[in-house]
Amino acid sequence: MPFSARRDPWGSPPWNISFTPQRHKLPAHVDFAVIGGGFTGLAAATWLRILAPDNSVAVFEAARIGAGASGRTGGMVLAETAAGNQPGLGDVLAGFRAILEKMRVRCDLELSGAWEIARQPSSGQAGHTQSPVAWNDSGILRVVNEVPGGTLDPGKLVTGLARAAQRHGAQIHENHRVQNVSWSATPELHLTTSRGAAQKISAAKILFASNALSLPQSGLADMHPRLTLAVLTRPISEKALAAIGLAERKPFYTVDFPYLWGRVRTDLSIVWGAGLVQSPDADDLERVDITAEDSAAAFDRLENRICHLHPELERIKFARRWGGPILFRDSWKPVFDWHPQSVATGFGGTSRGATGRASNVTSHDVSRNAIVLGAYAGHGVALSSYLGTWAAEVLLGRRKLPQWSALDT
Ligand SMILES: Cc1cc2nc3c(=O)[nH]c(=O)nc-3n(C[C@H](O)[C@H](O)[C@H](O)COP(=O)(O)OP(=O)(O)OC[C@H]3O[C@@H](n4cnc5c(N)ncnc54)[C@H](O)[C@@H]3O)c2cc1C
Incomplete structure (x- = not known):
């Protein structure tokens, strides 16, 4: 990973991320595992704890929080998606502002267009x-x-979201890379630390928020x-x-x-x-x-x-x-779907196991145990937190996935 090296091969942006996570011993099991410590993963983890404080949540970040796009972004805040408005998307900017208020994140947000x-x-x-x-x-x-749109300080947004996640009780494990997942009703994550130690943890549900990295693991290998x-x-x-x-x-x-x-x-x-x-x-x-x-x-x-x-x-x-x-696809629409290898855990569906889609279900009509969310193109500053909280609600069975963001759309 570039970011743990002395010199960052991707260069350093001009803002600071001022956060060091509390140290935690890796638990054997969590209710929710979030893979990726960018805007999406941190917002989702915080929301999971706000809505379901009795559930355990852990964020696994391969390097340091903000090491991907979120710490390096332009910091332009934009409405909608890179493909424009989508049915049922709602008001991204109003939702984003409300999320920041609820999570008490201060990031110099200016929405003057x-x-x-x-x-x-x-x-x-x-x-x-x-x-x-x-x-x-x-x-x-x-x-x-x-x-509609504006600007913010990306370093302050990463910092604020990470502090919110921790304040609400999510664990953040930096330098923990998810190498792969053994899929079952209770999937097992195989991790390596920056020192090369191998670790395992089971999770009831998983959110892949690893964006343009680790595409084979997140089911986006053809992007x-x-x-x-x-x-x-x-x-x-x-x-x-x-x-x-x-x-x-x-x-x-x-x-x-x-x-x-x-x-x-x-x-x-x-x-x-x-x-x-x-x-x-x-x-x-x-x-x-x-x-x-x-x-x-x-x-x-x-x-x-x-x-x-x-x-x-x-x-x-x-x-x-x-x-x-x-990461972007030809349609410019974000990916927000069940992970192709995730397993049905809820109502009315056929379990698909690790072999792919069952013939009698669509990607939207069963509750399964892993979601992949990302590929916002250059339009992810507000959308990542907005959809990250939405993903948390889907994982909790309180909301449905949108219809326009399936992996095969
Ligand atoms: C230079 C640049 C400028 C941009 N400008 C804008 C802009 O002005 N406005 C706008 O709206 N959008 C912009 N974007 C897009 C926006 O920044 C992203 O869409 C957004 O930050 C994505 O957030 P994320 O959390 O989904 O992904 P990321 O921030 O990429 O987070 C993914 C995280 O997952 C971690 N990870 C990867 N693999 C693993 C693994 N196997 N195990 C554990 N962790 C893993 C990574 O280290 C990373 O920290 C820009 C992007 C870039 C790169």
Whole structure:
């Protein structure tokens, strides 16, 4: 895993995660095992304990909490999914805000809107006649729409969710990687610690919140993860910020290609992102080193592109480079479904065991013992906590899975 190494091969983002979990002896059994200590897993674990305080909950994180996308994200808060609104999804931003309040998470959340920018207004979009932004980028990039959204501090969100999980009684085991699961009515998780020790624990129910990593274990083996890139420019003056059109500090993302997104931080440094790097070796992102030639070239292209957006950016200095894992599928819809190998535990269904789907059930009509949730693409900051709490409710038998997020959708 890159993150336990002295130098982080994915680079370091500019915010801090300030949390050290209490140490716990690994129990032999838990009611709920959550695999992955990012936004999804931490929110789900907290919600499970809030709704069912008599049940034991443990989060297993292969490295440190926030080591995946959550600690490295852009921090732009967006509504809906990357594929737009979905039937029954509800109001993601209102739900996210309510979750943060309930969990007492403070993360500098600002919901003053986000800009969609494009080379030309696409049909049906009025476009801002007075776009504050006019950047040179294979054409002139202008604001074409404003959508609900905003920004937050990702380090504070990871920290706040982890503290909430612990405060509500979930155990967090960092440096515990789930290697595989022996599937049965009470599945057994096989773990290794960072020191190489092998451990086992059984769990009544499991949530896979490992996102773009460990795809064979989470049942997403046919999907292709990427590392997406971000850079931080040094703080600029208010005057320069106004000159480039970002005085309102609205986060922005392109709705056409080549993709580009960004946001201004409180110290007037700017986070920018674009570009995907593939693992040279069988989708194993953990082997990607951002200093290797192809990644370094992708960063050079991104920085060069930013410098040419506007004369005011020509001499801008860059302070950091980092990458983070991202997972998306052709439909751009998140995956939120029963794990393909999970076993029916509840009403009216046929147990499917480890061999796959039974013919007389759909993925939505039985209660089983493991859920996989993730693949939000670049749209997961609010959605991960929102759907993480929803997953907790499904695992507790209080809610159904959505209809639009099945693995085979
Ligand atoms: C650079 C970047 C910028 C982004 N910008 C934005 C943005 O501006 N707005 C937005 O909405 N979204 C953005 N996203 C997407 C968003 O950050 C993610 O969708 C979200 O963080 C996913 O959270 P998660 O908890 O599901 O996954 P992760 O945060 O990836 O967490 C998964 C965790 O599982 C752990 N893990 C993996 N395998 C195992 C195992 N076998 N055992 C135990 N633990 C394991 C990992 O170490 C990791 O900590 C961005 C993503 C990246 C990478």
